[in-house]
Amino acid sequence: MTNFNIDDQQxxxxxxxxxxxxxxxxxxxxxxxxREEELDKCKDELQExxxxxxxxxxxxxxxxxxxxxxxxxxxxxxxxxVITSLLDVLDDCDRAEQQLKKTDNIDQIKEGVQLVxxxxxxxxxxxxxxxxxxxxxxxxxxxxEAITEIPVQNPxxxxxxxxxxxxxxxxxxxxxxxxKVVVGK
Numbered sequence: 001m002t003n004f005n006i007d008d009q010q011x012x013x014x015x016x017x018x019x020x021x022x023x024x025x026x027x028x029x030x031x032x033x034x035r036e037e038e039l040d041k042c043k044d045e046l047q048e049x050x051x052x053x054x055x056x057x058x059x060x061x062x063x064x065x066x067x068x069x070x071x072x073x074x075x076x077x078x079x080x081x082v083i084t085s086l087l088d089v090l091d092d093c094d095r096a097e098q099q100l101k102k103t104d105n106i107d108q109i110k111e112g113v114q115l116v117x118x119x120x121x122x123x124x125x126x127x128x129x130x131x132x133x134x135x136x137x138x139x140x141x142x143x144x145e146a147i148t149e150i151p152v153q154n155p156x157x158x159x160x161x162x163x164x165x166x167x168x169x170x171x172x173x174x175x176x177x178x179x180k181v182v183v184g185k
Contacts, residue, residue, distance in 0.1 A: 131170075139181070157184040
């Protein structure tokens with residue numbers, strides 16, 4: 001039978017007490033050493049888990065710092081290869097500029113400038129740059145940015161790119177600049 005305190009209707013704490021006269025009253029004292037051993041074992045396991053957690057956290061923190069440092073290094077040197085390859089084109093530009101000052105032969109100047117442009121295009125293509133072909137293609141919002149729409153007489157040109165204000169470019173098949181175009185309506 002469970003006794004209740006009248007005030008708060010809670011079980012009486014005396015119900016948990018061993019009141020059997022046939023059971024020795026010191027058995028609960030023998031369990032203390034076993035409980036203390038179990039408690040010590042749990043404390044040791046907890047400390048071991050804390051140590052593992054701290055080591056893992058420190059290892060992750062080091063990984064994060066190392067990754068950030070490597071990322072910064074990559075960003076700082078990412079353009080080095082492209083810039084190094086463009087130095088030859090820059091040298092050609094300097095030579096062309098010197099020739100512009102020395103000569104009045106327009107055909108020779110045109111030829112030299114065309115060579116510089118060709119070299120620049122080939123260097124950039126070698127690095128994965130490719131111009132987007134937009135004129136006379138269907139307008140695609142994934143590749144094109146419409147600047148304006150103009151009316152067209154030919155119904156086949158409706159919804160197609162009529163003119164290109166600024167070329168779009170791919171770098172290794174990923175769009176790096178959208179083409180700015182005029183669309184027929």
